[in-house]
Amino acid sequence: xxxxxxxxxxxxxxxxxxxxxxxxxxxxxxxxxxxxxxxxxxxxxxxxxxxxxxxxxxxxxxxxxxxxxxxxxxxxxxxxxxxxxxxxxxxxxxxxxxxxxxxxxxxxxxxxxxxxxxxxxxxxxxxxxxxxxxxxxxxxxxxxxxxxxxxxxxxxxxxxxxxxxxxxxxxxxxxxxxxxxxxxxxxxxxxxxxxxxxxxxxxxxxxxxxxxxxxxxxxxxxxxxxxxxxxxxxxxxxxxxxxxxxxxxxxxxxxxxxxxxxxxxxxxxxxxxxxxxxxxxxxxxxxxxxxxxxxxxxxxxxxxxxxxxxxxxxxxxxxxxxxxxxxxxxxxxxxxxxxxxxx
Amino acid sequence: xxxxxxxxxxxxxxxxxxxxxxxxxxxxxxxxxxxxxxxxxxxxxxxxxxxxxxxxxxxxxxxxxxxxxxxxxxxxxxxxxxxxxxxxxxxxxxxxxxxxxxxxxxxxxxxxxxxxxxxxxxxxxxxxxxxxxxxxxxxxxxxxxxxxxxxxxxxxxxxxxxxxxxxxxxxxxxxxxxxxxxxxxxxxxxxxxxxxxxxxxxxxxxxxxxxxxxxxxxxxxxxxxxxxxxxxxxxxxxxxxxxxxxxxxxxxxxxxxxxxxxxxxxxxxxxxxxxxxxxxxxxxxxxxxxxxxxxxxxxxxxxxxxxxxxxxxxxxxxxxxxxxxxxxxxxxxxxxxxxxxxx
DNA sequence: CTGAAAGCGCTTACAG
DNA sequence: CTGAAAGCGCTTACAG
Numbered sequence: 016x017x018x019x020x021x022x023x024x025x026x027x028x029x030x031x032x033x034x035x036x037x038x039x040x041x042x043x044x045x046x047x048x049x050x051x052x053x054x055x056x057x058x059x060x061x062x063x064x065x066x067x068x069x070x071x072x073x074x075x076x077x078x079x080x081x082x083x084x085x086x087x088x089x090x091x092x093x094x095x096x097x098x099x100x101x102x103x104x105x106x107x108x109x110x111x112x113x114x115x116x117x118x119x120x121x122x123x124x125x126x127x128x129x130x131x132x133x134x135x136x137x138x139x140x141x142x143x144x145x146x147x148x149x150x151x152x153x154x155x156x157x158x159x160x161x162x163x164x165x166x167x168x169x170x171x172x173x174x175x176x177x178x179x180x181x182x183x184x185x186x187x188x189x190x191x192x193x194x195x196x197x198x199x200x201x202x203x204x205x206x207x208x209x210x211x212x213x214x215x216x217x218x219x220x221x222x223x224x225x226x227x228x229x230x231x232x233x234x235x236x237x238x239x240x241x242x243x244x245x246x247x248x249x250x251x252x253x254x255x256x257x258x259x260x261x262x263x264x265x266x267x268x269x270x271x272x273x274x275x276x277x278x279x280x281x282x283x284x285x286x287x288x289x290x291x292x293x294x295x296x297x298x299x300x301x302x303x304x305x306x307x308x309x310x311x312x313x314x315x316x317x318x319x320x321x322x323x324x325x326x327x328x329x330x331x332x333x334x335x336x337x338x339x340x341x342x343x344x345x346x347x348x349x350x351x352x353x354x355x356x357x358x
Numbered sequence: 359x360x361x362x363x364x365x366x367x368x369x370x371x372x373x374x375x376x377x378x379x380x381x382x383x384x385x386x387x388x389x390x391x392x393x394x395x396x397x398x399x400x401x402x403x404x405x406x407x408x409x410x411x412x413x414x415x416x417x418x419x420x421x422x423x424x425x426x427x428x429x430x431x432x433x434x435x436x437x438x439x440x441x442x443x444x445x446x447x448x449x450x451x452x453x454x455x456x457x458x459x460x461x462x463x464x465x466x467x468x469x470x471x472x473x474x475x476x477x478x479x480x481x482x483x484x485x486x487x488x489x490x491x492x493x494x495x496x497x498x499x500x501x502x503x504x505x506x507x508x509x510x511x512x513x514x515x516x517x518x519x520x521x522x523x524x525x526x527x528x529x530x531x532x533x534x535x536x537x538x539x540x541x542x543x544x545x546x547x548x549x550x551x552x553x554x555x556x557x558x559x560x561x562x563x564x565x566x567x568x569x570x571x572x573x574x575x576x577x578x579x580x581x582x583x584x585x586x587x588x589x590x591x592x593x594x595x596x597x598x599x600x601x602x603x604x605x606x607x608x609x610x611x612x613x614x615x616x617x618x619x620x621x622x623x624x625x626x627x628x629x630x631x632x633x634x635x636x637x638x639x640x641x642x643x644x645x646x647x648x649x650x651x652x653x654x655x656x657x658x659x660x661x662x663x664x665x666x667x668x669x670x671x672x673x674x675x676x677x678x679x680x681x682x683x684x685x686x687x688x689x690x691x692x693x694x695x696x697x698x699x700x701x
Numbered sequence: 702c703t704g705a706a707a708g709c710g711c712t713t714a715c716a717g
Numbered sequence: 718c719t720g721a722a723a724g725c726g727c728t729t730a731c732a733g
């Protein structure tokens with residue numbers, strides 16, 4: 016330290032110690048709020064900290080403590096509404112807990128690529144949250160090495176997860192069931208389904224909920240139409256469904272898909288909800304402003320993100336174990352796009 | 359290390375050294391690709407590394423080297439299309455360069471809150487990218503302490519930035535100019551503007567471009583309508599504009615705003631583009647599927663994010679200085695929502 | 702209440 | 718080509 020009180024680079028605890036006339040261990044005690052420090056000493060150290068603009072080095076802290084207050088989110092996407100909102104929720108909760116949040120994008124579901132990303136994320140230190148709504152995410156969640164703290168944001172599991180599967184989800188199976196029942200209750204003979212890409216080879220939770228509602232009502236079960244995540248997939252699916260005059264009700268795996276379906280029906284000269292009813296999933300910000308406005312199921316993705324972090328936080332800080340649990344109950348939002356069938 | 363080759367926790371370079379019968383410095387040389395290591399030694403060490411599953415501790419690396427391969431993105435939002443796409447672009451480029459990416463959300467534009475976030479982000483080590491499209495972002499960019507490497511993603515600057523302002527942008531002033539000219543060329547007497555919240559007290563780049571086009575055409579300049587980021591703001595603005603029968607063309611600061619305007623015009627019984635033409639900004643994924651599909655300006659946010667990282671990377675690695683520069687040229691996309699004025 | 706020591710896992714000169 | 722030393726900035730026992 017020179018006369019002006021500056022060293023090269025930011026001040027360290029040794030700089031503070033020297034300026035305050037104490038050992039650097041005492042400085043450590045002060046910044047950690049350790050009780051056994053004489054009041055006058057504490058005040059002197061605090062004053063120097065302020066004067067020198069001392070900031071504790073997070074990297075050194077992490078190395079010394081053996082763990083860092085960090086969470087990295089592994090996701091296949093950051094722009095779709097649901098994914099982006101989950102990330103926003105995680106960040107919000109992490110910030111409140113003074114955790115830093117990193118993000119790693121799973122660009123491909125390829126085994127090697129996923130493994131590499133998981134490793135990179137693990138190397139950062141701290142815990143992981145992986146969004147497992149798609150094959151890349153599911154694979155990432157599976158390939159997290161034991162010992163690395165992780166929580167998965169998953170579709171509604173077919174069976175309750177075991178204790179060592181810290182998962183978090185919103186009940187989309189039930190939500191699909193409710194949406195389908197809504198359409199059925201309006202008098203439709205059955206409901207067609209345009210699916211988002213499934214996370215695995217097995218039936219998705221949304222598909223299962225839709226199927227159950229049909230079964231209970233004794234309605235015929237049409238073959239689900241495979242969509243994508245965006246409106247383009249919905250548009251293609253909608254064009255195909257529009258050709259079948261028997262189709263009067265369509266449930267879509269998300270609101271973007273529904274947007275494409277709406278457009279396809281319009282182009283095909285079929286009115287909504289006059290001839291065909293459409294319902295979406297998610298309640299994205301634009302859905303209330305479409306023409307017609309979209310009947311959909313509101314999912315609390317931000318809350319889901321917050322819960323994911325809370326669960327991870329519990330694991331990392333080894334506080335009271337938090338049991339895996341569904342988060343918030345999805346809510347059916349009825350708007351203009353659904354109505355009674357024609358005739 | 360015990361008989362099974364396991365120690366508590368992951369293997370360190372000392373574990374590897376012991377197992378390979380060399381000093382840990384030699385292990386360091388091997389993992390850093392230092393040339394002066396005998397081939398046979400290198401192979402032996404590599405074999406042990408593989409066997410023990412050794413992974414170099416990123417935290418220790420960062421501490422020893424004095425800097426970390428990390429970038430943290432400071433942004434007011436992660437869910438809006440533009441912001442989310444920039445983040446996606448940054449992550450993509452960062453991943454390719456083996457950098458980790460963190461994100462910090464600026465929840466408020468409040469001075470103290472912004473300063474705290476900037477500090478937190480700086481503590482993480484590595485560089486910063488701040489998205490300065492709004493007051494919180496602008497303030498964050500301004501309050502980054504000297505010495506902390508940072509690049510700003512900004513609106514088109516009014517004047518060329520100086521050398522010590524590493525900024526990146528897409529030419530939205532020009533884009534607004536082009537979109538306005540398009541509307542004017544269709545025969546509209548003037549073009550009304552629904553603005554996104556401005557980043558500062560001064561005129562935004564988009565507003566400036568719109569204004570210049572009007573001026574050049576000798577068209578009267580209506581007072582810009584203040585919107586928000588989402589469709590709700592556009593809806594409110596649209597309702598107001600719909601009341602004025604003289605309004606025949608509306609430019610919106612982004613596509614979400616345009617969506618709200620479209621809905622408001624529809625509710626007010628004014629047809630688009632028959633009575634009123636509407637144009638947006640961004641070319642968000644849903645814009646091509648609206649009814650009518652939206653005329654808009656396509657901005658390459660992902661590319662912008664990649665450029666931002668490239669610039670920061672240049673600063674951090676002290677390689678050839680990269681001059682600040684506009685990124686890609688926005689492209690006008692003409693769709694159904696714009697046409698000739700009535701009569 | 703406070704200081705001296707050892708260590709977190711790595712790198713960077715310094716010797717040989 | 719390779720090892721012994723010192724250090725990055727902090728924390729955690731150990732002494733007193």
